[in-house]
Amino acid sequence: MGIRIIKNLEGIExxxxxxxxxxxxxxxRNKIYDTKQTTPFYKYILFDNSHCTEYNITANDIIxxxxxxxxxxxxxxxxxxxxxxxxHLIFSLTEVWHAHIEDHINKTRSFSNRHxxxxxxxxxIE
Numbered sequence: 001m002g003i004r005i006i007k008n009l010e011g012i013e014x015x016x017x018x019x020x021x022x023x024x025x026x027x028x029r030n031k032i033y034d035t036k037q038t039t040p041f042y043k044y045i046l047f048d049n050s051h052c053t054e055y056n057i058t059a060n061d062i063i064x065x066x067x068x069x070x071x072x073x074x075x076x077x078x079x080x081x082x083x084x085x086x087x088h089l090i091f092s093l094t095e096v097w098h099a100h101i102e103d104h105i106n107k108t109r110s111f112s113n114r115h116x117x118x119x120x121x122x123x124x125i126e
Contacts, residue, residue, distance in 0.1 A: 001017040001018030001019065001020075002016075002017060002018065002020060002024055003016055003017070003020060003024050003025065003027075003028040004017060005028060005031060005032060007042075010042065010043045010044065010125065011042050011043055011044035011045060011046065011080075011121070012032050012042055012044075012045045012046070013045075013046045013048060014028060014029075014032060014045065014046065014047045014048065015048045015051065016048065016049045016051065016052040016086075017051045017052065018051070018052070018053055018054070019052075019053055019054035019055075019056065020052055020054070020055060020056070020057075021055075021056040021057060021061075022056065022057035022058055022060075022061025022062075022064075022065075023061070025057065025061065025065055026061060026064050026065060026068070029065055029068040029069070030068065032045070032072075033068060033071065033072045041076075042076065042079060043078070043079070043080060043125050044079065044080040044081070044082065044121045044124075044125065045069075045072075045080070045081050045082075046081075046082050046083075046084070046117060046118075046121065047081070047083040047084070048083075048084045048114065048117075049083065049084060049085060049094075050084045050085070050086055050087060050113070051086070052086040053086070055093055057093060059096070062093060062096050062097050062100070063100060065097060066097050066101045067100075069081065069097075069101055069105065070100075070101055070104040070105065073101075073105045074104075077106070078106075078107070079105070079107070080107040080108070080121055080124050080125065081101075081105055081107065081108040082108070082109055082110075082111060082117045082120060082121050083097075083108075083109070083110045083111065083117075084110075084111050084112070084113065084114055084117050085110060085112055087112075094110045095110075098110070107124055
């Protein structure tokens, strides 16, 4: 079904719904990081994959996604990035993504539910 982006005063939510592919995720990330003027003002980004039923994504896509997130973190080094895993998928691509970003983004964590992710974000917002 695709990607939905919700922006509020403090952060951005990136919702993956149904089957998503790498190019959709990259396009959505580019839209999230649309200008260097807006990214520095967000305190968090929540990647909610809990409703994702299928990933059609390559290793190169994951590297491209990680590179976009690293670039955003350079503009805003205090940004918090939280990921909610899908209940529908047997394996997670978050670990592969995290391996690429772990030396660049200080506040990132993966969760199995929205409640835990939101509580963690709130506890880290400065």
